[in-house]
Amino acid sequence: MYRRMxxxxxxxxxxxxxxxxxxxxxxxxxxxxxxxxxxxxLGSVDKLMTEAKTCDFLQMHSGDMDQEELKAFAKTREDVEDMLVSSFLNMDNSIISLNGRLLTDSTQDNGFCVQNKNFDYMLGMDNEILKPEEGTVYVPVCYKNEYDLEKGQIMKVCDIEFVIGGFLRDSQMNSMMASSKRFLVNPADYMRLEQYGSTEYLIEFLIKDGYDINAFSTAYGDAGLPCNGPKITAPLIRMMNALSDGVMILVILLVSVVVLIISLICIRYIVITGMEKDRKEAGMLKALGLSGKDIKNVYILKYMLLSLAGGVAGGGAAFAVSGPLGRQMRMLYGPAGNTAGIIMVSLAGIVLTEFIILCFVRGILGKNDRLSAVEAIRDSGFIAKRKTDSLMWISVVMAAALFLMLVPLNLASTVSSGKFVSYMGVGQSQIRMDIRQCDDIKRVSKDIYEKLRRDARVERSALMQTMSYRASVNGEENVELLTEEGNHTVFPLKFISGREPLAEGEIALSMLMAQELSCDTGDTILLYRSEKAESYTICGIYSDITNGGKTAKIYSDPLSGITDERPDVIWSIIYIDLKSGEDMTAWINEYQGYFNEYGNSVKIVDIAQYMDGTYGQTIRRIKLAAFTSILVSCLIIFIVILLFTRLKIWQEKKDIVLKKAIGVSCYHIRRDYLVQTLFYILAGILTGIVMGIVPGQMLAGKLMGMFGAAGFRFILDRRMVYLIIPFISLIVAILGVRTATREAVTIKITPEL
Amino acid sequence: MRNDVILKAKDLSKTFSNESVQQHVLKNLSLEVYKGDFTVVMGNSGSGKSTLLYALSGMDRPTLGTITYYVDDDSKGTKKEEGIEISKFSNDKLAMFRRNHAGFVFQQNYLNDSMSALDNVMVSGLLRNKDRKALAEKAKKLLERVEINERDSKKFPAQLSGGQQQRVAVVRGVINSPEVLFADEPTGALNSQNTTNVLDILSELNSEGQSIVMVTHTLKAAERGSRIIYLADGVISDECDLGEYAGDYQDDENPDKEKARKRHEKLKDFLQAMGW
Incomplete structure (x- = not known):
């Protein structure tokens, strides 16, 4: 009988x-x-680390070292299972090309290695241990998509050509968060390459099961063994691997939580609407002798059926979507080991979600249980309380929906705005000229710069030359500092603290660099611009999301400052503003013509185009996310307003009947509902706008901070934020109210009075 | 000579509190209901008629006082002489008690819209009787008695007339053969013809031994009672015994019957004396 009901x-x-x-x-x-x-x-990372036999402790080191000393240390330790010293041939990115594309833009330290003997294997796409033939190279799998690579294509290091034999999974450096990438070659090829790079060492240890890695790490440090590079342990490697794709998962988790909360709010009101509708029948059933528990069980059974259907449909959709979403992850880390376990855990997650929802429903139903049969049949105070309650929730859901719409939208407008360059460690200019990969960057840059100064159409220009210097703070840290030299006052950038370097002896650091060196404005830093160390005072800290977020800027005269004794310029950039009224496209074309003789070495782009080239894909993804969230939010607004207004109509059925009886037209009744609801809709929209800007900015700021952009502020598309989105939301909400109030038209006077 | 007492209310009080305002609806009221009686409760609006009915039936608990049923209770294994005092029962216990011993008919029929007429009757029956087949037979017979044929019994409430709906509600009230059938203005929402039909059914049930307690404010319905209790301001003002005229009442079909006329006069006099 219950089933039929x-x-x-x-x-x-x-x-x-x-x-x-x-x-x-x-x-x-x-x-x-x-x-x-x-x-x-987690399953994939675990399987990869097991099959590649990832080391438990890794010490990077550059410079001289005594392998015998290390072996002797390993012998004295009962916790060491095995050790090896693996060489890593670090190359300048500008001499490496993959399928004709130079790695100049790469933010990674790219280098070569050979297959290890006992552990830390480089694995192929079937997690097999790779053994490259002479003349072939295995490329880190993360570059496959980035550089659109296929097996059989060519990789060049200066003049040496390699055939790409396939792709490798490197259990230590697979993550894009690891700053180095290892290419695998045959030992004979490695020897040929040695002349082009500098060797670094990876000193690796396998620790026996049951021993403490941290204790070993401390012992290694105390033994005074080679250690002038970072030191990493297996848990950190696992975390780095998990974090790279984990960020996407975290975003999905955040959305899941918001969606779950909105779902719970909606389900709450659907359940209450249902109870309102059935209240008298339920009261009658109580009068007939059904206990509150029996009635609750009927409802629970109904929602269990719905939850079963929802769980199956949602679970099916999750499994279907996980295919394409997890493709990149599977490519990077390989298939997960324990498929059955993963499916079980996921199913448990789905079951838990439905369980939470059902518990929530049970809680709401409990309130109905408290009414006696008489209270349920007669109108009672229980209802009156909810009248304003439902309207208040309209505001809450409107605000949440606006928040969901505005955060990705504001992020998209910020990243695609011209002003966003200020987070990239450069000032705002119209045109950017890149000079890279030519025999004498210093001379070419100087020539071009002088030509520009003579050009009357140019309002202002600034030459920035990037070099890599060794730097140290307190004589402890030794880092390579990618330093941009030039006059930084021409196109001033935004500083988080302090100001740009104005004279020799001043240096500005990017936020992440300052964090890494644990220094602040006013501190001093030693810079090896030549053989001798020079002392620089940190005059400012700025945001930079380029080059891994770790850069520095010092002042030098563009023409006389860079002398021949200085190390090679890695690349030069000239920032240009034209006088107003000048045709930028024509100017760029004209100059591109002049520089044909340099081949691809000189590139001139307008900043908008450059931004599109660099961040185009990211911007398009964020815009797609913004568009999707606008659609989803509109749907949520429509459904929620429809449901809540219908609940209100059910609550006020008697009032409506009375109004109709005394001659109030349906038009006026519907209009009244719209007017009443409108206040809460508008309040929700306003709150949503504020939330989308203030806490939304904090949230996005945290995310951007991870990439090096500090003091992140939204650059708002005011028309969208203040006009179009509120307008769309309002229209959808009004549509929801109008659809819901059709119910009021159908209420008949006679049976209710 | 009165039958056995089936229900005894002693010193009943019911107070409703709304924030700081307290309303004493029943005041120290005592009452006995006899087996086989058709007890009618009358009184002006706000006199506490429905409140008394809800308290007596176990749908609501009195603020003070006791309500004792003298019925056999298989679930408790108690004999009717022992009596079952229900005023302190929990909601679930009261529900259990109602399903075994009480039936209800209200002014609104409160039929479940999503179930057929037969199913509406069955829901109530299945609470007590798990033999679905036997129950369906009983339900169909009862429905036919109130002129709801098999075809109509499969219809949803919305497809039935108001009178038919209320007849279904009466059948639902008696499907479990309750010791007492409680009716709260059962004809309040019906037209004259349907009112007569429903009252006829109630009278017929009563003539077969069904104890009924009915709240009404119409003379026409009150005439069906064997005992009229008049409430005023939460206390019983007086009562009128119409037992001597059992089975005879004035209605459209037999307006000239002598006994019915006398009964009508007696009731009218009583109500006039009560200031009705």
Whole structure:
């Protein structure tokens, strides 16, 4: 009998049942997807690290070292299972090309290595141990998509050509967060390459099971062994591997939580609407002798059925979507080991989500249980309380929906704005000229710069030359500092603290660099611009998301400052502003013509085009995310307003009947609802705008901070934020109210009075 | 000579509190209901008629006082002589008690929209009787008695007339053969013809031994009672015994019956004396 009651009820309230089912499915889908991706990632990373026999302790070192001393140390330790010293041939990115594309733009330290003997293997795409033939190279798998590579294509190092034999998974450096990438070659090829690079060493240890890695790490440090590079342990490697794709999963998790909360709010109101509608029947059933528990169980059974359908649909969708979303992850880390386990964990996640929703529903139903049969049949105070309650929730959901729309939208408008360059460690200019990969960058740059100074159409220009210097703070840290020299006052950039370097002896550091060196403005830093160390005072700290976020700027005269004794200029950039009224496109074309003799070495682009080239794909992704979230949010607004207004109409059915009886037209009743709801809609929209800007900016700022952009501020597309999005939301909300108030028209006077 | 007492209310009080305002609806009221009686509760609006009915039926608990049913209770294994005091029962216990011993008919029928007429009756029956087949037979017979044929019994409430709906509600009230059938203005929402039909059904049930307690404010409905209790301001003002005229009442079909006329006069006099 209960079954028939439930089935009839589901049939009768198809729309409401479908809405509950959809909310349950969406929640299950997002949470299921998060768990599935996260479990797969951990499974893949674990399997890769096991099969590659990743070391437990790694010390990087450049410079001289005594391998015998290391071996002797290893012998004295009972916790060491094995050790090896692996060479890493670090190359300048400008001499490496993959399928004709130079790696100049790469922010990674790229280098070569040979296959290790006992552990830390480079694995192929089937997790097999690779053994490259002479003349072939295995490329880190993360470059496959980035440089659009295929097996059989050519990699060049200066004049030496390699055929790409395939792609490798490097259990230590696979993550884009690891700053180095290892290319695998045959030992004979390695020897041929040695002349082009500098050797670094990876001193690796395998620790026996049951021993403490941290204790070993301390012992290694105390033994005074080679250690002038970073030191990493297996848990950190695992974390870095997990974090790279984990960020995407974290974003999905954040969305899942928001979606779950919105779903719970909606389900709450759907359940209450249902209870309102059935209140008198339920009261009658109570009068007939059904206990509150019995009635609750009927409801629970109904929602369990819906939750089963929602869980299956959502789970199915999660598994379907995880395929394309996890493709990159599977390529980087290989298939996960324990597929059955991952599926079980994901299913558990979905079941848990549905369980949470059902518990929540149970809690709401409990309130109904407290009413006696008489209270349920007669109107009681229980209802009156909810009237303003439902309207308040309209504001909450409107604000949440606006937040979901505005954060990606503001992020997209910020990244695509011209002003965004200020986060990239450069001032705002119209044109950017890159001089790279030619025999004498210093001379070419100088020639071009002088030519520009003579050009009357140029309002201002600044030459920046980038060099790599060794630097140290307090005589302890030794880092390579990518330093841009030039006059930084021409196109001033935004400083988080301090100001740009104005004279010799002053240096500005990027935020991440300052953090790494643990120094602040006013501190001094030793810079090896020549053989002798020079002392520089840190005059300012700025945002930079380029070159891994770790750069520095010093002042030098563009023409006389860079002398021949200085190390080679890695690249030069000239920033240019034209006088107003000048045709930028024509100017760029003209100059590109002059520089044909340099081949591809000189590139002139307008900044907008440059931004599109560099961040175009990211911007398009964020814009797609913004567009999707606008659609989803509009849908949420429509459904929620529709449901909440219908609830309100049910609550006020008697008032409506009375109004109709005394001659108030349906038009006026509907208009009244719109006017009442409008206040809460507008309040929600306003709150949403504020939330989208203030906490939204904080959230986005945290995310951008991870990439090196400090003091992140949204650059708002005011028309979208203050006009179009509120307008769209308002229209959708009004549409929801109008659709819901059709219910008021259908209420008949006679049976209700 | 009165039958056995089936229900005894002693010193009943019911107070509703709304924030700082307290409303004493029943005041120290005592009452006995006898087996086989058709007890009618009358009174002006706000006199506490419905509140008394809800308290007696176990749908609501009194603020003070006791309500004792003298019925056999298989679930408790108690004999009717022992009596079951229900005023302190929990909601669930009260629900259990109602399903076994009480039936209800209200002014609004509160039929479940998503179930057929037969199913509406069955829901109530299945609470007590798990033999679905036997129950369906009983439900169909009862529905036919109130002129709801098999075809109509499969219809949803919305497809039935108001009178038919209320007849279904009466059948639902008696499907479990309750010791007492409680009716709160059962004809309040019906037209004259349907009112007569429903009252006829109630009278017929009563003539077969069904104890009924009915709240009404119409003379026409009150005439069906064997005992009229008049409430004023939460206390019983007086009562009128119409037992001597059992089975005879004045209605459209037999307006000239002598006994019915006398009964009508007696009731009218009583109500006039009560200031009705």
């Amino acid at each position: 439930i089935i009839n009820d589901l049939k009768k309230n198809r729309l409401v049942s479908a809405a509950v089912c959809i909310f349950m499915a969406i929640s299950a889908c997002f949470i299921g997807l998060t768990v599935l991706l996260f479990a797969s990632l």
